[in-house]
Amino acid sequence: MKVASTKLNIDVESIRKDFPILSRQVNGKPLVYFDNAATSQTPQQVIDVIVDYYSRYNANIHRGVHTLSQEATDAYEQARIKIQEHFNAAKPHEIIFTAGTTHAINLVASGFTTLLKEGEEIIVSTLEHHSNIVPWQMLCERTGAKLKVIPMNDNGMLKMDEFDKLLSEKTKLVFVNHVSNALGTVNPVKEIIEKAHAVGAAVLLDGAQAAPHIKADVQELDVDFYAVSAHKMCGPTGVGVLYGKEEWLQKLPPYQGGGEMIATVTFEKTTYADLPHKFEAGTPDICGGIAFGAALDYMNSIGFNNIAAYEHELLEYATEKLMQIEGLRIYGTSTEKTAVISFNIGDIHPYDIGTIIDKLGIAVRTGHHCAQPVMDYYNIPGTVRASFAFYNTKEEIDIFVEGVKRAKNMLS
Ligand code: C6P
Numbered sequence: 001m002k003v004a005s006t007k008l009n010i011d012v013e014s015i016r017k018d019f020p021i022l023s024r025q026v027n028g029k030p031l032v033y034f035d036n037a038a039t040s041q042t043p044q045q046v047i048d049v050i051v052d053y054y055s056r057y058n059a060n061i062h063r064g065v066h067t068l069s070q071e072a073t074d075a076y077e078q079a080r081i082k083i084q085e086h087f088n089a090a091k092p093h094e095i096i097f098t099a100g101t102t103h104a105i106n107l108v109a110s111g112f113t114t115l116l117k118e119g120e121e122i123i124v125s126t127l128e129h130h131s132n133i134v135p136w137q138m139l140c141e142r143t144g145a146k147l148k149v150i151p152m153n154d155n156g157m158l159k160m161d162e163f164d165k166l167l168s169e170k171t172k173l174v175f176v177n178h179v180s181n182a183l184g185t186v187n188p189v190k191e192i193i194e195k196a197h198a199v200g201a202a203v204l205l206d207g208a209q210a211a212p213h214i215k216a217d218v219q220e221l222d223v224d225f226y227a228v229s230a231h232k233m234c235g236p237t238g239v240g241v242l243y244g245k246e247e248w249l250q251k252l253p254p255y256q257g258g259g260e261m262i263a264t265v266t267f268e269k270t271t272y273a274d275l276p277h278k279f280e281a282g283t284p285d286i287c288g289g290i291a292f293g294a295a296l297d298y299m300n301s302i303g304f305n306n307i308a309a310y311e312h313e314l315l316e317y318a319t320e321k322l323m324q325i326e327g328l329r330i331y332g333t334s335t336e337k338t339a340v341i342s343f344n345i346g347d348i349h350p351y352d353i354g355t356i357i358d359k360l361g362i363a364v365r366t367g368h369h370c371a372q373p374v375m376d377y378y379n380i381p382g383t384v385r386a387s388f389a390f391y392n393t394k395e396e397i398d399i400f401v402e403g404v405k406r407a408k409n410m411l412s
Helices: 012-017 044-056 067-087 101-114 134-143 160-166 189-198 246-251 286-302 304-323 350-359 372-378 394-411
Strands: 095-098 121-125 146-150 171-177 202-206 225-229 240-244 262-265 270-272 328-331 340-345 365-367 383-387
Touching (some): 067 095, 067 286, 095 101, 101 171, 101 240, 121 134, 134 146, 146 160, 189 202, 304 340, 340 394, 350 365, 350 383, 350 394
Parallel strands (some): 121 146, 121 171, 171 202, 202 225
Antiparallel strands (some): 095 240, 225 240, 262 270, 328 340, 340 383, 365 383
């Protein structure tokens, strides 16, 4: 597909050639993949790393003296360092490999069971994905702590004056997403962190939807925990990381017991390994961790500033085109947004639009997007969500908009 992108330092035509899946057909039409917030596609450079791992040095790590095990261990620990550098963590052992964002959040929630007391308070926001709500509800059930919620407004932005009112000396933890998956809102996380720290509360940012678009600097943010998934940033599924400040990771007890996370084991007493291994029980997704490092290399070779600028152009283009469709309402109109458009047309069910445009080769997500409180706020069952990546094009948006118009005509 021809891409005109003269203003931007990004060659989309050549980038698209890196993604084999983008040249496939779906239902007899060229694939238009606009479900990037659910999972992104994988470039050949990352696929090659996965094939190379299983072809040449598949072995268990941290336990073998043989060459394959050492090669695998080196590559895995190199990936940890790449991830540390990418997020500007102070130390490699502040990067804990997890199965993804959900696992990372549950690790922290489990750890706070012994640190939180009855009557203390946790703050989350209305904009959260269920994986940044349910673990905290479960933590409250275990500890007797109370969950408070920052409300949102019609634009899909957090009401920061209400956040101010919720904060008190009882607040121990604040959990918000950096970017909302349902609406694309970029939250004022720096302000949230400063205000939470002022009352002595720790902050976890769910970075699942921010990391593919914004290069977060955890030291600059001064955030206590940051959770991400590799599969949303050109890496494989089933792997992610939790960044944690060393002081917090030292305070939290291990999440799971097993091999790798121990220093010594007797039936009388077990002592735990140092960071990061204390939180990495069992054989991890070794290939996944290595491929995550390769995915970051790939994205950094394009450049996050270039990615953000290009995606913003796609967002503006698509928003303008979609707004011309009568009866279409976009949910989430914050001035700070990533390239996500959630919308409905009149009372047409989002599922019906998604099903019709799938026949035209177009992939979007429909439903509540695991963010039911956001849908409840707007009093809707769900939306159609189109989410763009740096390998999408304006030509694809034209096809998508025509598809949506066709669906509307068929369903009205
Ligand atoms: N959101 C979406 O379509 P996992 O599944 O652990 O990789 O990520 C969970 C998660 C946590 N927080 C946010 C903000 C997310 O968006 C997601 C995943 C996908 O929006 C799949 S539900």
